[in-house]
Amino acid sequence: MLRRPLLSWFMGLSVLTFGCSVIVEKDVKGKGLGVQCNTSSECHVGSCDDGVCVASCDGNGDCPASTKCFAGKCQKPLNVSALWVGVVSGGEGWTLTHQEGVTAAKERLPYINYKFQESVISDLDITNAVEKAVNEEKADVILLNSYSQRAKMLELAKKHEKVKFLNCQGYQAQKPNVAAYAAHEEQAWWVAGVVAAQRAQNKIGYIGSFITPEVVRHISAFLLGARSVKPQITLEVAWIGFWSDWKPTRTYNYNGPLALNKSGGDSVYREELLTYRLIDDGAEVIAHGADNQRSVRLIETLYKSGRLKDANGQPRVYSVSNDNRNAYKELDANGLPNGAPLQTCLGSPFWNWTPMYVSMFSEIHRGTWQPVNRNDPMTNDPAQSVPGFNLNPTAQGIDDSVVRKYVNEISTRGWQFVFNGPYPTNGQRDSNVDGVVDSKDKQSFDAGEQMSEDEYKSMCWFPQGVYERKDPTKGAGDPGYSLVQARVPDAQRIQTDPSFINDLEGPPEVPASAVADCTLNK
Template sequence: MKLTLKRMLGLALALVMSIAVIGCGGGEQKAEEKKDAADEKLKIAFIYVGPIGDGGWTYAQDLGRIFLEKEVPGIETTYIESVPEGADSERVLTELAEKGNKIIFATSFGYMDAVIKVAQKYPDVKFLHCSGYKTAENAGTYFGRMYQARYLTGLMAGKETESNIIGYVAAFPIPEVIRGINAFTVGVREVNPEAKVKVVWTNTWYDPAAEKEAAKSLLEAGADVITQHQDTPGPMQAAEEKGKFGIGYNSDMASMAPKAVLTSAVWNWGPYYVDTVKAIQAGTWKSDQYWGPMSDGIVGLAPYGPMVSDEVKQLVEAKKQEILEGKWDVFTGPIKDQSGQEKVPAGQVMSDADMLSFDWFVEGVDGTIPK
């Protein structure tokens, strides 16, 4: 009986010891799991419509991604470039979500419907769509009031033209592009009521040859200042080859056509990306439609070219200050359309809803809007 009791006590002691060992091992395992989770980086992806070397839109977007990586620790970013708008974008967005990316920035207007579709399938992923207007609980939109910078460049073009014909190489007939043409023309006409802004459409975002040819056609029609909405410096190079002036877009295009470029209307995406990712990390992000003004720093002007006079610089800087301080905005009436009909009465400021749905040209634009 005593022997049996000893054996029972021994077995009990061994059982307690084994439980203790297992418990210690489990604790070590949990600690290791916690360490691995802490070491795991937040995966963020970007989908681009063009190549990062386009010198324009995608290049500016990628500068924002690089800025984000430098400013926010514990993240890992990737990108896929030259993704066509449409079915291909839905496939790529799905692949990025499947690979564990928890934040995806879709950086072109034509990705909009694909973003909404894929967002419904991956509710734990946050989607941010650039320049669109459709949202979901886990999908927001973002853009900047580029029309403010466009207006300022219009002031410069109106002052610099001698032929009173200014060429505008336009991308697609969507409200974003129309709004930019109109803002630019408001600036031109403010300082030069005799000038016209002649528009040629390419229906491209990135086609260097087509965009350069469109600029050449405008130069042959008498334009002596060229601006654009596409992602390549082709129109600026066409202007330089003819000894004329140009105003770049997306990023500073002076290095591609230094004798032509007066300035460029530029994007600065980095601060927005940093603020958005930090909000998502903190759990404070909510889907919205961000449309940041020039005072947020998301849009602005590149440095002036050496050919720009002090008089023109002072004019532009004075108007810029009014915009930055919120004292005035571009689409303040009276504003007429091409037919001379008043669309915005004197003293009235156009609403965001109307600006975001622009489907008409202001007085001074020489061109039509394709259906």
Template sequence: MNLKPGLALVASLTLSAGVMAEDPMKVGFVYVGPIGDHGWSYQHDQGRLAVEQHFGDKVETTYVENVNEGADAERTIRRLAQAGNDVIFTTSFGFMNPTARVAEQFPDITFLHATGYKRAENLGTYLSVTYEGRYATGVAAGMVTETNTLGYIASFPIPEVIRDINAVYLGAKEVNPDIDLKVVWVNTWFDPAKEADAASALMDQGVDVIVQHTDSPAPLMAAEKRGKWGVGQASDMRKFGGDAHLLSVVNDWAPYYVNTVQSVMDGTWESQDYWGGISDDVIQIVGISERLSEEQRAKVDSVIDAIDSGEFHPFTGPLKDQTGTLRVPEGVRMTNDELASMNWYVEGITATLPQ
């Protein structure tokens, strides 16, 4: 395991006061993929760096990257707890059960788990409302597609991914009633070769806009080679896509991480399920292509503004599932609890959900 302390421990004697300065708060982070310079883990690490910058020598941060979900994760999280970290952030859905088990063993440590649902007195959950960015993505994709066929490279069939697929389709359907959405499941968060193959397979089926729920820029690069459109995932990926880059949906974790560490320092932290979106700047839509017409750009901007203000919620009824069953009545907005357990495609998506 490769532990990389982000800030050296500072313990300085304050001679004028004759007392030792307080030890820094130790904050640990566990990443499912490599940090690199893009993607999900990279953005979480940017949040860690923001914590260092904000608090200076009041904190000492440590991260572990490329942690496999399962037994490896539990060992890593426990090691961070045994090393004296006061706060531990675990940043992948598959870390949920390992985090919960370790949190039970270390009740005096504060644990935060990204995208999960299990909580305890010392264990909170947090996620970014990516479906807001996905809906805006769908609107943009629905306007630029020439084949009326979009493609989605999906990681794992968990509620977060399913609702994002639905959001892309609903956004595209708003501006293009003839839209079709094809889905390929790759069962990985980060595998450039597998992601590139999935993108090629989708484009072979007539897809001309690739959306992804995986972390490498390989799908965007594949789209660029074939003169199609692609969408950046988690971080600003425009440098990888050239003319293919439609937009990127960026996760900015800095505000959440800084505020959470501050609340633990202050003794005011309480376990909760945090959802951060466009209105919190946790979700940002960047690098919108200049190839869009003024009218198309204005439409995308209006959707982003409506979500930001709370005027519009992407999952507002009436919504039916694939069987035609009404799931959300007209005018009703889905609750976070309902969204957190979404296991169905909206009406109009012809793809099949893995069992």
């Protein structure tokens, strides 16, 4: 074990003193600590560990300047700052999964120093958060977990060229010091559709969040997975207009037949309002793309209150949770989904960011990182796969071995199999991504057709079979209520459908055009 003498030996080897003269030793060879290596013989001192020169230590005092002692090894620290679009505690979903991924990566890579900020939404938020990360936290790496942060991030990345920016779901964010990362979660949503079809006979629902190609892909995959089991199933979509209802209190009112408060109705978040709407319209299983599990917990509450029990005491409506592998569970005392399984939730498509964060941080630390955009597929190994599906083990009548078979099938066949035809689309398809909708005779997705990466990134169309309320505020029994084939929101809809636009909920700092136009968000 090399202790404090390492530092004095290291300095003495490179500098010899004689009287008042200083003689620089010109024969010192090898790479210094923290420098990329292939073998230990290349390192000036210590050994080559995971592609980096390191030396043993008991504390920081044993290490040369610019390195510290991490897990018994002198290494250069990697300062990582995360600027999360959502919140960690109470979010239960997307942002929590990223926090868990970085925390787990830090346990495996002890040289990481980690800081994070929450609710980084507006351009001003992003600017202030980046400046704090660079100037106060001395960040080497900045993480942002939403495409909606991309434009401002790219602007700031030019100013801070020595910092590496990693943008989740940023796709076309590649620059010399910027890269995007994502994974094919539509594979997990296809499996979720298969599971939903074990409970739904005719209709499933989906609460869409921010209107993006990613969310459109998840909705479509959910329907196509269900239809692989029951071809007659349809899906009704309802939109939040952002990743969640961003307001701190409930500002909506539901006064329909399922209201818990019969005198005046229920005060609800938007996710809860849309859950009520979909139940009223006959959805038997409801999934969502929000950064929380509000819809899932409402369905459980309605079931326990007796409002969603059938004649045999079983749930009339089930949910599919989102993002977190344990999102089908009750919350514990810390507000995390680690309690008992919910009775009405079938399971959860989830993100396991740990292997990707370990890979990216290790590459940056070893000096091998390249600014390439990653989009990892689902694999058969749940520990190494970023996307996955976790079945609620208490879901009666659904065999985990059968679900595992579907996971293996979609992992083996690849993400493109999710969109396997034949089926007609809703008429919005732009297969060559030239900004012009394909002609009517090219609107079907053919059997054996392979979706291109470009179309994947810009998918702003649905398979036929996705419906929505013509006027989102009018329910069954109201004058003017009807369900129509859903149109993925775009510039045309902004101009021609004010009832839809006015019903959306986006933060005031995010313009309506960004909230409601899928084609802007690719």
